[in-house]
Structure formats: structure tokens, C-alpha cells
Amino acid sequence: MIRALLWILSGILLGGIVHLSTVLAMPQAARQDAYSRLEPLTPVNTMVPLPAPTADGAIMPFMDPAFAQAVCRYDLGGGSIKLMAPVSQAYTSVTFYTRKSVAYYAINDRAAGRRTIELDLMTPEQHAEVPEDEDVTAADRLIIESPSTRGLIVLRALAPEPGLMPMARRALAAAKCQIQAVQ
Amino acid sequence: MRLLLGSFCTFLVAAIVGLGATWLTLTRGVAFGSLTIGAWTAWPKTGSVDIDPYARANIVRTGELPTGMGDGVAFYAHTDDAGNNFDGRCTFVVSGMTPAARYWTLALYDPEGRLVANTVDRHSFTSDEIVRNSDGSFAVTVAPLARPGNWLPTGGIEQFVLVLRLYDTPIGVATGTGKSGPMPSIVRKGCS
Numbered sequence: 001m002i003r004a005l006l007w008i009l010s011g012i013l014l015g016g017i018v019h020l021s022t023v024l025a026m027p028q029a030a031r032q033d034a035y036s037r038l039e040p041l042t043p044v045n046t047m048v049p050l051p052a053p054t055a056d057g058a059i060m061p062f063m064d065p066a067f068a069q070a071v072c073r074y075d076l077g078g079g080s081i082k083l084m085a086p087v088s089q090a091y092t093s094v095t096f097y098t099r100k101s102v103a104y105y106a107i108n109d110r111a112a113g114r115r116t117i118e119l120d121l122m123t124p125e126q127h128a129e130v131p132e133d134e135d136v137t138a139a140d141r142l143i144i145e146s147p148s149t150r151g152l153i154v155l156r157a158l159a160p161e162p163g164l165m166p167m168a169r170r171a172l173a174a175a176k177c178q179i180q181a182v183q
Numbered sequence: 184m185r186l187l188l189g190s191f192c193t194f195l196v197a198a199i200v201g202l203g204a205t206w207l208t209l210t211r212g213v214a215f216g217s218l219t220i221g222a223w224t225a226w227p228k229t230g231s232v233d234i235d236p237y238a239r240a241n242i243v244r245t246g247e248l249p250t251g252m253g254d255g256v257a258f259y260a261h262t263d264d265a266g267n268n269f270d271g272r273c274t275f276v277v278s279g280m281t282p283a284a285r286y287w288t289l290a291l292y293d294p295e296g297r298l299v300a301n302t303v304d305r306h307s308f309t310s311d312e313i314v315r316n317s318d319g320s321f322a323v324t325v326a327p328l329a330r331p332g333n334w335l336p337t338g339g340i341e342q343f344v345l346v347l348r349l350y351d352t353p354i355g356v357a358t359g360t361g362k363s364g365p366m367p368s369i370v371r372k373g374c375s
Contacts, residue, residue: 003189004189004192007189007190007192008196010193011192011193011194011195011197011200012196012197012200013197014193014194014196014197014201015196015197015198015199015201016201016204017197017201018197018198018200018201018202019200019201019202019204019205019208022201022202022205023205023208023236023237023240024236024240026209026239026240026243026244027239027240027243030243032243032244032245032246033242033243033244033246034246034248036246037246053298053306055297055298055299055300055306055338056300057297058296058298060246060247060248060296061245061246061247061292061295061296061297062247062257062292062296062346063296064288064290064307064346064348065290065298065306066288066290066307066309067288090286090311091350091351093251093253093254093255093350095248095250095251095253095254097248101239101242101243101247101248101249102234102239103230103231103232103248103249103250103251103252104232105251105253106251106252106253106254107253107254108253108254108350108351110285111253147232152248156254158286158288158350159309160309160310160311160312161309161311162312
């Protein structure tokens with residue numbers, strides 16, 4: 001009797017380990033994450049406008065229908081990325097995601113404080129190679145470090161009313177995401 | 184023989200407990216650090232590098248991209264203030280004030296995060312387009328059939344979800360802002 005209880009108890013303990021390891025392994029195993037969904041639709045290191053979500057379908061669940069969105073699927077393997085995004089009249093934000101959908105940095109137009117949001121995205125290694133003096137002279141140059149080599153930059157522009165959606169789309173159409181070759 | 188039977192029993196229990204717990208936590212949406220105000224719940228840390236393993240597993244499973252912490256906060260509601268499920272055949276009124284934010288949007292989805300088809304192609308309201316009372320408060324009627332004023336159609340689906348997103352807001356950014364918000368109340372007004 002006691003022996004049977006011990007077997008079950010060890011089963012429950014082992015179950016706890018199984019549970020934790022499956023939860024932790026999920027990001028590696030998932031095939032339907034946002035990056036995987038965008039991969040066939042977006043060329044790498046290019047800003048691409050995303051189709052608006054409709055009742056017939058959307059690329060990702062829970063997209064805010066009041067926003068125009070554009071995405072840059074980046075790969076820093078060939079150098080750092082320069083992002084330039086003109087802000088729309090209402091509200092514009094830029095969010096950076098890792099390959100596994102973790103939002104590691106987000107900034108909005110007011111925090112950026114200019115008519116154009118300008119950012120340099122690089123890996124920690126590329127950041128370390130930026131010459132010191134260049135870092136100082138470009139004091140207003142915003143450098144973001146990406147924890148992963150690949151990931152997503154998502155640009156969102158609000159259409160405060162449905163009639164302003166074309167305006168929001170136009171603002172995003174001028175955004176650029178360009179790779180800067182290593183000097 | 185006994186050893187074989189015993190270890191088989193152990194592995195069976197381990198598989199049921201382990202995989203069952205994973206399935207339950209991922210489908211029910213367990214995440215830590217939630218911020219609940221009335222019927223609304225947000226997980227501000229899910230939009231940052233401090234995201235917990237359960238939320239990480241969940242976003243890669245569903246395929247969504249969470250709202251970044253420097254962008255805004257998304258509050259989800261599945262029931263009204265009294266705990267009644269959001270049945271699309273019933274009428275609910277969302278009214279009151281929102282916490283400080285530059286803009287907000289209120290959107291309606293099915294439980295999987297898809298927009299719901301309706302005759303007027305209305306899926307959300309923004310803080311700019313909403314019709315307000317003279318004191319700045321507002322009321323949105325969430326109902327299957329057309330209503331005067333701010334009408335958010337449910338399409339008559341069995342279960343819907345409301346998401347209130349606050350953009351450029353101090354809510355959730357600082358820790359311990361649990362009592363920070365006058366969030367809108369949600370009340371059921373009967374079912375058809």
C-alpha cells in the first residue's frame with residue numbers, strides 16, 4: 001500500500017518536471033508564432049504594410065483594428081539596421097520583438113520627440129564595435145540592442161476614426177528599414 | 184514484475200499530471216503579475232522582457248504579438264462586473280471613464296482573437312470617435328442588434344471578448360499602480 005503511494009507520489013513529482021519543461025520548451029517548439037506566420041509574407045529587412053484584420057481573417061489574433069500596421073522582419077546577420085519612421089498625425093509607435101515574440105523595446109512618437117522616429121538596431125556585439133567617439137558625437141542617435149539576431153519591428157499608426165485609415169497607411173508607407181553593411 | 188508495474192504507473196501519472204497541467208495553464212491563460220480593475224485584467228509585464236514563462240508559451244502558441252510596455256496596456260474582459268459571461272445574444276453596456284491615456288481603443292473579438300462579422304463593419308471604437316456625455320463620460324452598447332449612440336455589434340456569437348487598449352499611459356508602467364484606474368463598468372441589460 002505504502003509502496004503504491006510512493007510510486008504515485010514520484011509520478012506526481014515527475015509530472016511537475018514534465019509540466020515545467022514543456023512550458024519552457026514551448027517557444028522552441030511552436031510553429032505558429034508571429035514570426036513564423038510573417039515569414040512567407042514578408043521579405044527580410046524590408047518594411048512591409050500588413051493587411052488590416054477583418055472578420056474573414058487576420059495574420060495574427062488580437063490585432064487592434066483601429067491601427068494601420070507595418071512590419072520589418074529583420075536579420076542582423078549582415079549588419080545593423082537603420083529604422084526611419086515618419087510619425088502620423090495621431091499616434092505612432094514602434095515595438096521591437098525577438099524571434100520568439102518577446103517585446104523587448106517599445107517607443108511612441110511623443111517619447112521619440114521628433115517628426116521622424118530614427119533608430120539604429122544592432123546586436124550587442126555590433127554595438128560594442130561602434131567607435132566610441134561616434135557614439136558621443138551622435139548623442140541624439142538612439143541605439144537599440146536586439147537580444148536575438150532575428151526578430152520583428154512592428155510599426156503602428158492610429159486611425160482615430162475609420163476615415164483617417166488612408167492617412168495612417170500613407171504615414172507608414174514612407175517608413176524605411178535598411179541594413180547598414182559592416183564597414 | 185512489481186518494479187515494472189510500479190514504474191509504468193509512475194510514468195503514466197507523470198504524463199497525465201505534467202501534460203495536463205501544461206494544457207490547462209496554456210488554454211486558461213495563466214500568467215503572473217496581472218493587474219485587475221473591475222472586470223478588466225491586464226498583464227503589463229507580458230509586453231516586456233520580464234514576461235513570465237507561461238505568458239511566453241502562450242503567445243507563441245496563439246501567434247499574437249503583445250502590446251509593448253512603452254506603447255500601451257491592453258485590458259481584457261470576458262465577463263461583466265457581476266461575472267456574467269459575454270454572450271453575444273445579450274446586451275451589455277460599457278460606461279464610465281478610462282484612466283489617463285493619450286488614446287484608447289475598445290475592440291470586440293471572439294475568444295480566439297478574430298474580429299466578428301457584422302452588417303456595419305464596426306469592430307472597435309477609439310477615444311476620438313466616441314460620442315460622450317457632457318461630463319466626458321461615455322457609454323458603449325454592446326449588442327447583437329443596432330442601437331442608437333455608440334453601438335458595438337456582437338454578431339450574435341456565443342462568447343466574445345472585449346479589449347480596452349490604453350496607449351501612451353502611465354498605467355502598468357510603474358509597479359504598484361493597482362488602484363490607479365477609473366475603468367469603465369460593464370453591466371448586462373438583458374438577453375434576446
